[in-house]
Amino acid sequence: MPFELTRDYISNLKELIDQYDSKTVRELISSLHSADIAEIFNELTSEEARFLYMLLDGETRADVLIEMEEDARERFLKVLSGEEIAKQLITEMDSDDAADVIGELSEELQEEVLQHIKDVDQAGVIVDLLNYDEDTAGGLMAKELIKVNENWDIPTCIREMRKQAEDVDEVYFVYVVDNNNVLLGILSLKKLLLARRDARIKNLYKSDIISVRADTHREEVANIMNKYDLVVLPVVDSIGRLIGRITIDDVVDVIREEAERDYQLISGISEDVEPTDNIFMLTRARLPWLAIGLLGGILAALVLSSYEDELRIYPEMAFFIPLIAAMGGNVGVQSSAIIVQGLASKTLGIESTGRKLLKELYVAILNGLILSTIAFLYNLVRQESFSLTITVSTALLSVILFASFFGTFIPLLLRRFNIDPALATGPFITTMNDIIGLFIYLIIGRLFYGIF
Amino acid sequence: MPFELTRDYISNLKELIDQYDSKTVRELISSLHSADIAEIFNELTSEEARFLYMLLDGETRADVLIEMEEDARERFLKVLSGEEIAKQLITEMDSDDAADVIGELSEELQEEVLQHIKDVDQAGVIVDLLNYDEDTAGGLMAKELIKVNENWDIPTCIREMRKQAEDVDEVYFVYVVDNNNVLLGILSLKKLLLARRDARIKNLYKSDIISVRADTHREEVANIMNKYDLVVLPVVDSIGRLIGRITIDDVVDVIREEAERDYQLISGISEDVEPTDNIFMLTRARLPWLAIGLLGGILAALVLSSYEDELRIYPEMAFFIPLIAAMGGNVGVQSSAIIVQGLASKTLGIESTGRKLLKELYVAILNGLILSTIAFLYNLVRQESFSLTITVSTALLSVILFASFFGTFIPLLLRRFNIDPALATGPFITTMNDIIGLFIYLIIGRLFYGIF
Numbered sequence: 001m002p003f004e005l006t007r008d009y010i011s012n013l014k015e016l017i018d019q020y021d022s023k024t025v026r027e028l029i030s031s032l033h034s035a036d037i038a039e040i041f042n043e044l045t046s047e048e049a050r051f052l053y054m055l056l057d058g059e060t061r062a063d064v065l066i067e068m069e070e071d072a073r074e075r076f077l078k079v080l081s082g083e084e085i086a087k088q089l090i091t092e093m094d095s096d097d098a099a100d101v102i103g104e105l106s107e108e109l110q111e112e113v114l115q116h117i118k119d120v121d122q123a124g125v126i127v128d129l130l131n132y133d134e135d136t137a138g139g140l141m142a143k144e145l146i147k148v149n150e151n152w153d154i155p156t157c158i159r160e161m162r163k164q165a166e167d168v169d170e171v172y173f174v175y176v177v178d179n180n181n182v183l184l185g186i187l188s189l190k191k192l193l194l195a196r197r198d199a200r201i202k203n204l205y206k207s208d209i210i211s212v213r214a215d216t217h218r219e220e221v222a223n224i225m226n227k228y229d230l231v232v233l234p235v236v237d238s239i240g241r242l243i244g245r246i247t248i249d250d251v252v253d254v255i256r257e258e259a260e261r262d263y264q265l266i267s268g269i270s271e272d273v274e275p276t277d278n279i280f281m282l283t284r285a286r287l288p289w290l291a292i293g294l295l296g297g298i299l300a301a302l303v304l305s306s307y308e309d310e311l312r313i314y315p316e317m318a319f320f321i322p323l324i325a326a327m328g329g330n331v332g333v334q335s336s337a338i339i340v341q342g343l344a345s346k347t348l349g350i351e352s353t354g355r356k357l358l359k360e361l362y363v364a365i366l367n368g369l370i371l372s373t374i375a376f377l378y379n380l381v382r383q384e385s386f387s388l389t390i391t392v393s394t395a396l397l398s399v400i401l402f403a404s405f406f407g408t409f410i411p412l413l414l415r416r417f418n419i420d421p422a423l424a425t426g427p428f429i430t431t432m433n434d435i436i437g438l439f440i441y442l443i444i445g446r447l448f449y450g451i452f
Numbered sequence: 453m454p455f456e457l458t459r460d461y462i463s464n465l466k467e468l469i470d471q472y473d474s475k476t477v478r479e480l481i482s483s484l485h486s487a488d489i490a491e492i493f494n495e496l497t498s499e500e501a502r503f504l505y506m507l508l509d510g511e512t513r514a515d516v517l518i519e520m521e522e523d524a525r526e527r528f529l530k531v532l533s534g535e536e537i538a539k540q541l542i543t544e545m546d547s548d549d550a551a552d553v554i555g556e557l558s559e560e561l562q563e564e565v566l567q568h569i570k571d572v573d574q575a576g577v578i579v580d581l582l583n584y585d586e587d588t589a590g591g592l593m594a595k596e597l598i599k600v601n602e603n604w605d606i607p608t609c610i611r612e613m614r615k616q617a618e619d620v621d622e623v624y625f626v627y628v629v630d631n632n633n634v635l636l637g638i639l640s641l642k643k644l645l646l647a648r649r650d651a652r653i654k655n656l657y658k659s660d661i662i663s664v665r666a667d668t669h670r671e672e673v674a675n676i677m678n679k680y681d682l683v684v685l686p687v688v689d690s691i692g693r694l695i696g697r698i699t700i701d702d703v704v705d706v707i708r709e710e711a712e713r714d715y716q717l718i719s720g721i722s723e724d725v726e727p728t729d730n731i732f733m734l735t736r737a738r739l740p741w742l743a744i745g746l747l748g749g750i751l752a753a754l755v756l757s758s759y760e761d762e763l764r765i766y767p768e769m770a771f772f773i774p775l776i777a778a779m780g781g782n783v784g785v786q787s788s789a790i791i792v793q794g795l796a797s798k799t800l801g802i803e804s805t806g807r808k809l810l811k812e813l814y815v816a817i818l819n820g821l822i823l824s825t826i827a828f829l830y831n832l833v834r835q836e837s838f839s840l841t842i843t844v845s846t847a848l849l850s851v852i853l854f855a856s857f858f859g860t861f862i863p864l865l866l867r868r869f870n871i872d873p874a875l876a877t878g879p880f881i882t883t884m885n886d887i888i889g890l891f892i893y894l895i896i897g898r899l900f901y902g903i904f
Contacts, residue, residue, distance in 0.1 A: 031660070033662070033680055035679045035680050035681075067679075158645065158646070161645070161646070162646050165642055165646060171640070171641070171642040172624050172641075172683070188623070189623070189624075189641040189642065189645060190617055190623040190641065192645065193610065193613070193641060193644065193645055194610070194613070194614050194617060208483070210485070225704075226701075226704050226705075226708070227487045227519075228485055228487050229487075229701035230701075231624070231683055231700060231701075248683065248700050248701075248704070249678075249681035249682075249683075249700075251704075252677075252678050252700070252703075252704060252707065253678075255704065255707055255708065255711075256678070256707065256711075256797070259707075259708070259711035259712075259715070260711075260793060260797070262715060263711070263714060263715055263718065263789065263793060264789070264793075266715065266718055266719055267718055267785050267786055267789030267790075267877070268782055268785060268786050268789075269786055269789060269790065273790065274790075274793075274794060276794075279811060279814045279815055279818065280818075282790075282811075282815045283815050283818045283819055286783075286786050286815070286819060287819055287822065287823075289782060289786070290779065290782060290783065290786075290819055290823055290852075291823070291826075293775075293778050293779055293782050294775065294779070294823050294826060294827065296774075296775075296778065297772065297774055297775025297776075297778055297779065298775065298827075298830055300771075300774035300775060301771035301772050301774075301775060302771075304770060304771040304774075305768070305771050308767050308768070311763070311767040311770050312764060312767045315760050315763040315764045315767065315770070316757070316760070318756060318763050318767070318770035318773065319752075319753035319754075319756040319757050320749065320753050321770065321773045321774060322748075322749055322752035322753070322756075322773060322774070322777045322886060322887075322890060323745075323746065323748075323749025323750065323752060323753060324749075325774045325777065325778065326745050326748065326749055326777065326781070326883075326886060327742065327745055327746070327749065329778070329781075330720055330741060330742060330745050330879075331738075331742065333719050333720060334719055334720050334721055334738050334741070334742075336719075337715065337716070337719030337720075337721060338719075338721065338725065338726075338734070341712060341715060341716075341726075342726060342728075359731060359734075362731045363731050363734045363735050363738070366731065366732075366735045367735055367738060367739055367742055370739065371739075371742055371743070371746050374743075374746060375746065375750075378750055400742075425719070427782075431778075434774060434778060435774075438774060
């Protein structure tokens with residue numbers, strides 16, 4: 001059963017580390033998976049982490065480092081020299097992980113680490129990978145893979161695989177290439193294992209496979225692997241030559257990160273923060289939206305102050321300000337969230353923008369009519385003035401219509417200009433909807449109070 | 453390169469289907485992956501879908517059905533009889549997919565379909581799987597897997613695998629069990645392929661592996677597979693016997709669904725909807741939050757009406773109502789979103805609840821002081837009355853403190869009672885924060901206007 005980290009476990013471990021009790025500590029962590037040890041590292045001070053690190057063997061060290069959270073890793077790498085990072089950690093890693101870790105270092109330290117990698121081939125591969133944008137397939141891929149030539153027979157294939165397999169942790173497929181390294185297809189290990197010894201690769205492999213170019217965006221990569229239920233995805237260059245492969249575990253991280261980003265945008269958090277981050281980081285991540293909210297509130301105050309006389313005569317107009325403002329914001333967030341989610345999961349279908357807006361309009365009319373009727377009846381029962389009753393209901397309907405149009409249109413517009421549509425769920429649009437909603441309310445109020 | 457569905461493609465295909473041009477249609481879709489054909493199905497009417505379905509071979513039919521969106525599948529299965537579903541579709545599926553599809557049918561149709569499955573073993577397996585809660589490991593797992601006995605040698609192993617492999621699409625690992633079917637470990641195909649022929653399974657397999665019990669919650673399953681970077685996860689019963697396996701593609705769907713659910717909760721959408729759903733479904737999904745928002749707005753109106761006299765004398769108090777209400781809502785959402793996300797991704801660390809609340813309090817004080825100072829300076833510059841200036845700033849600070857406490861505390865409280873903490877990001881709490889914020893503002897106003 002999986003390991004569960006508890007506060008008791010950590011305090012016990014910290015005590016043992018304080019006593020330099022290497023033997024007991026080593027026993028305690030010997031049965032743990034590197035992902036569990038990484039969780040423990042997140043809770044330790046730099047000195048404690050260093051002590052624990054010295055007790056691990058080379059491969060575990062590298063695995064633990066990869067599994068650590070980015071800020072814990074950054075903190076921890078500071079206590080190591082460039083030479084230690086290169087020789088104790090990087091040499092034990094797959095190329096994609098090595099490139100990720102080195103990519104996080106300062107440029108100066110990057111160079112120092114690269115110089116200390118003895119294997120020139122490995123250093124070359126890492127430098128190659130560092131050139132790819134980290135948001136693309138090239139930035140996600142590893143160079144380690146097993147490939148066989150279409151012209152080989154099974155024994156040659158297995159002999160060659162033995163050579164190549166040393167570098168590769170888990171093998172699910174073997175890639176089949178031609179003499180120019182152009183990707184032709186894949187061969188599952190199952191097929192290879194169950195094939196007759198005299199069969200030729202040419203007649204065994206599956207040619208109709210999905211691959212991506214190195215410059216494919218990582219969100220697109222995630223969508224493709226998810227849609228086609230792939231465990232590994234080969235990456236090719238512009239003329240189809242096999243240059244790497246992406247595994248599903250990296251893509252799961254991409255999916256999580258994208259989902260977390262969208263979630264943070266809609267909740268008004270501007271940076272990637274976790275509850276364990278320090279107070280200043282947490283504050284800085286939240287202040288921007290709140291500042292925009294404050295600005296919006298001040299603008300709303302300015303709008304309202306120009307209606308000071310009306311508010312003095314008809315103070316009941318003020319009673320419904322929170323209702324109107326909240327509804328504008330709520331409806332806008334709902335509309336934009338549905339569009340943003342549809343764009344992210346590619347479930348928007350192939351309807352045109354015009355049809356989407358029209359549909360959203362119908363939904364808004366339906367919701368708006370129901371809600372403004374309820375508001376109308378409420379004010380009728382409370383025997384409020386007819387001016388107020390008609391103002392609130394008309395304004396409510398108008399605000400719902402406007403906010404849902406705005407909430408649908410803005411993400412689609414951003415998308416057209418290649419800007420992340422999730423930004424439309426954030427502070428700016430919500431605040432805009434609040435203020436414009438208020439404005440609509442006051443204009444309608446002035447109109448109806450003039451008429452009735 | 454992956455296929456991209458366009459409006460032109462669909463209208464062209466629809467035209468061909470209208471002309472009953474089987475030959476061209478078959479050519480058009482012959483090179484497509486079942487996931488692409490499923491996308492096409494989402495865009496067709498039932499009659500068009502039926503025509504296209506008749507052109508597919510048995511295995512593709514089953515694959516396409518699994519890849520379809522749930523509502524498209526439901527629509528489509530209505531045009532088939534129980535016998536057709538059983539014989540043409542279910543028999544071609546893996547047990548987990550078969551159980552999922554049958555689980556979506558009406559009870560009546562379920563029985564009809566099960567009766568028409570000729571293979572009694574397969575029917576039995578499906579009935580077994582239907583008994584598991586769909587939110588657990590049992591509900592996610594498939595029964596098809598390859599297992600070998602620890603006492604076998606390689607040739608026996610490969611012979612037995614040949615027999616078992618028929619049922620299994622992709623094989624990444626072979627499970628090793630003892631004579632009682634108790635899971636002992638896994639053997640990678642790579643190891644098997646590269647091992648000497650006279651080796652024994654006993655000496656090759658990896659024993660230190662992670663498995664889950666059938667009643668493990670699917671979110672926990674997703675966290676485990678993500679944390680340990682697993683591609684397949686074996687499922688065992690209460691005495692450790694191997695009963696199934698979960699593959700990463702199903703877990704990717706779980707991760708997406710959970711993220712979408714949290715996203716919908718925070719954006720105030722109460723049902724799982726997609727932009728392609730019809731207008732009534734879209735309306736129904738949004739009305740609940742808007743209704744709560746309306747109720748909140750009416751409550752706010754009631755609160756404000758009890759301050760009618762003050763508002764008539766000091767109409768400037770009304771100017772800052774939107775600011776105070778919006779800030780309460782915003783801060784509350786931020787605080788609860790961070791906690792909810794931390795709970796979902798298990799990155800909350802092992803800090804105690806008390807420390808978390810304290811930390812949140814510090815963040816709130818910092819943000820609150822900055823924002824209320826800005827508001828103070830603004831009112832000072834605008835030469836507003838001192839009573840108003842001090843009321844707005846004090847209320848702003850208090851509302852920020854209260855909302856962030858409330859936003860942190862409620863999800864943690866819900867968690868303690870095993871209620872989904874994501875509910876705390878939804879309408880109820882936001883509206884509560886709005887109203888309580890307003891209340892705080894009015895009380896402080898009455899206090900300061902009395903004093904100054």
